[in-house]
Amino acid sequence: MPKATWDDLTRVVRGLTELQEGPPVQGGFSISTDADLNALKACIASSHDTNLTLQNEEDPATFKVGQSVKVSVSPRLGFGLLKHDIGDMLEGSRKARIKEPSFFLMGEGLSSTDHVDDDHAISRYRVVLQFIQVLKQSAAFLDQDEPSLIFIKEGKFELPIEYGAEDIKNLPVQEVKKLLVILPEDIHEKQCASILAEAVITLTEHLASDQRFKYLLANASELRKKFEQGYQLFAAGFSYEKVRDQVEAARVEYSGKIHKVFSDIQNQLLSIPVATIVVATQMKDAKILGYEFWVNTAVLVGCWIFAILMIFLLHNQSHTLGVLRDEINRQKRQLSKEYAAVAHSFTNTFGYLSRRALTQRVILWVIDGLVVLGLLLSHFFYLKLTSPARDWAIGYIPSLASWL
Numbered sequence: 001m002p003k004a005t006w007d008d009l010t011r012v013v014r015g016l017t018e019l020q021e022g023p024p025v026q027g028g029f030s031i032s033t034d035a036d037l038n039a040l041k042a043c044i045a046s047s048h049d050t051n052l053t054l055q056n057e058e059d060p061a062t063f064k065v066g067q068s069v070k071v072s073v074s075p076r077l078g079f080g081l082l083k084h085d086i087g088d089m090l091e092g093s094r095k096a097r098i099k100e101p102s103f104f105l106m107g108e109g110l111s112s113t114d115h116v117d118d119d120h121a122i123s124r125y126r127v128v129l130q131f132i133q134v135l136k137q138s139a140a141f142l143d144q145d146e147p148s149l150i151f152i153k154e155g156k157f158e159l160p161i162e163y164g165a166e167d168i169k170n171l172p173v174q175e176v177k178k179l180l181v182i183l184p185e186d187i188h189e190k191q192c193a194s195i196l197a198e199a200v201i202t203l204t205e206h207l208a209s210d211q212r213f214k215y216l217l218a219n220a221s222e223l224r225k226k227f228e229q230g231y232q233l234f235a236a237g238f239s240y241e242k243v244r245d246q247v248e249a250a251r252v253e254y255s256g257k258i259h260k261v262f263s264d265i266q267n268q269l270l271s272i273p274v275a276t277i278v279v280a281t282q283m284k285d286a287k288i289l290g291y292e293f294w295v296n297t298a299v300l301v302g303c304w305i306f307a308i309l310m311i312f313l314l315h316n317q318s319h320t321l322g323v324l325r326d327e328i329n330r331q332k333r334q335l336s337k338e339y340a341a342v343a344h345s346f347t348n349t350f351g352y353l354s355r356r357a358l359t360q361r362v363i364l365w366v367i368d369g370l371v372v373l374g375l376l377l378s379h380f381f382y383l384k385l386t387s388p389a390r391d392w393a394i395g396y397i398p399s400l401a402s403w404l
Contacts, residue, residue, distance in 0.1 A: 004046035006080045006102040008039040010111045012052065013073060013082060013104055021106055024051070024074035025082050031067050040069075049079040082106065086121050087165030097161045098132055098147045100125070124168045128217065130180050132161060135216075137183055138196040149213075151197050159200065162210045167217050175220035182227060191234055192227075199226035233339065243339055247346045251353060254328055258356050261321050261364075286386045296386045303378040310371050318364050325357045 015036060016027030031037050043052040044060050054060075055070040063069070075082060080102035083089040089096050089103055096103075103112045116122045132149075136142045139149040139159070149159040183192050203223060204212035216223055233243065282299050286292035332350045336343040383390045 002042060004039075004042035004050055007111075007113060008042045009050050009052070009073070009075060009080065010104050010113075011036065011039040012043055012071065013106070014109060014111075016071070019106065021082075021084055022072075022074065023082070024072045025106070026055070026070070026072045028068055028070050031063060031065050031069070034065060037063060037065055040071075043073075048076070050075050077101075080104070080112075085165065086125060086168065090164055094147055095144065097163065098129065098142065098144060100129055119173075121165070121168055124171050124173055127173055127176055127180075128163065128168065128171065131176050131217075131220075134180055134183060135159070135196075135200065137189075138193040138200065151201055153198075153201050157201050157205065158209055159204065159212050160209050161213050163214055163217060167214050171217055172220050175224065176217065179220055179224055182224065188234075192231065195230040195234060196227050199223055199230060202226060243335075244346075247335065247349055250331055251349050254324060254353050255356060257324055258321070258353070258360055261317050261324070261360050283381055283385045286388065289388050293386055293388060296382055297389070300378055300382045303375060307371050307375045311368065314364055314368055314371070318361065321357060321360055321364070325354070328353050328357065 012029055013025060015029050015032070016025070017030070019025070019027040029036075029040065031040060040052075040063065041060055043050045044054070047053065051072075051074040053072050055072055058069055073082065077093060081089055081093055081096065082104050083092055084107045085105055089101075089105070093101065095101070100112065104110070110116070110122070132142075135149055138151075140152045141150050142148075143150060147161045149161065151157040151159065183189055183196065200216065200223065203219070203226060204215055207215055283296045284292040286296055328350065335346065383393055
């Protein structure tokens with residue numbers, strides 16, 4: 001008698017009536033054809049694999065077509081699985097999560113050798129198994145006994161292969177299929193495998209270990225995006241850390257330059273309140289065109305000279321700030337062009353520089369206003385204390401009389 005195959009056992013189980021799923025699986029088997037008879041005898045002869053026993057202990061040699069027998073079946077795990085559905089199969093065999101076994105799903109009457117549509121749960125399950133093989137290429141090794149993928153990053157990083165029927169049902173099949181061809185078969189295969197491993201760890205390290213693989217299945221598009229970002233950096237010959245260091249160096253440099261716009265003139269700025277005090281203390285009460293009149297006039301001319309020089313200085317610093325702002329924007333555009341995959345990661349850095357530049361510009365505007373205010377106060381003091389000039393000004397602008 002030839003050794004029983006899985007198809008032989010499937011034929012027997014498929015033909016059972018009054019099926020009890022067990023384990024063990026029990027029911028009545030009607031021998032309808034010679035093929036049924038041969039399959040039954042082969043399963044009995046290979047009982048070490050099939051664990052098929054006759055409940056009434058008949059003699060197999062007497063079996064003939066048309067006869068019915070009651071059988072009990074509980075195959076060896078290594079031979080195949082008899083389960084109600086795919087969920088039971090995954091829960092009942094940890095190894096089935098990484099390698100498809102021979103199986104028969106009694107709920108659907110479906111064997112591992114039967115054809116299924118692309119959208120069937122079994123087809124989706126097979127896509128998951130292919131995905132595991134891709135991840136295996138990027139991992140240090142696959143522990144088949146756990147089962148678990150082991151990655152190395154500052155020690156061991158474990159990715160237990162935990163998933164069930166619900167995860168298969170909600171699987172984004174097309175996105176996962178894109179990941180099946182993500183590793184090239186060329187000289188860059190090892191580098192790409194490392195990039196994929198880094199992407200896997202980055203996306204799942206914050207999760208509980210039993211949720212990591214499920215997260216990758218549900219977020220296959222995010223994993224692919226993370227891989228593509230890493231690959232673009234690799235293709236450009238840079239690492240993420242190097243780009244980050246480059247941007248950080250630029251942040252420190254431009255922060256210093258923006259701060260220097262104000263610090264370069266802070267000593268000159270101290271002269272603004274000093275000048276106001278000088279005007280208030282040096283001008284004398286001048287009733288006629290005499291010494292006091294010319295002193296007051298000289299002080300006012302000095303105020304004009306000071307204001308003009310200060311405005312030129314502030315204009316120069318404003319121009320310098322504008323050049324820095326344009327350079328920061330140029331650096332931002334260059335980063336977005338050359339490293340588009342990670343440019344968004346540095347949005348906060350460039351945002352900080354832009355806000356810092358705007359703050360300095362507002363400060364320069366305020367100083368401009370103070371200079372103008374100081375010049376106006378100088379005129380007020382001059383006209384208030386210098387009668388000939390006040391009379392002359394009121395003659396041209398009568399409304400000044402109410403102020404002076």
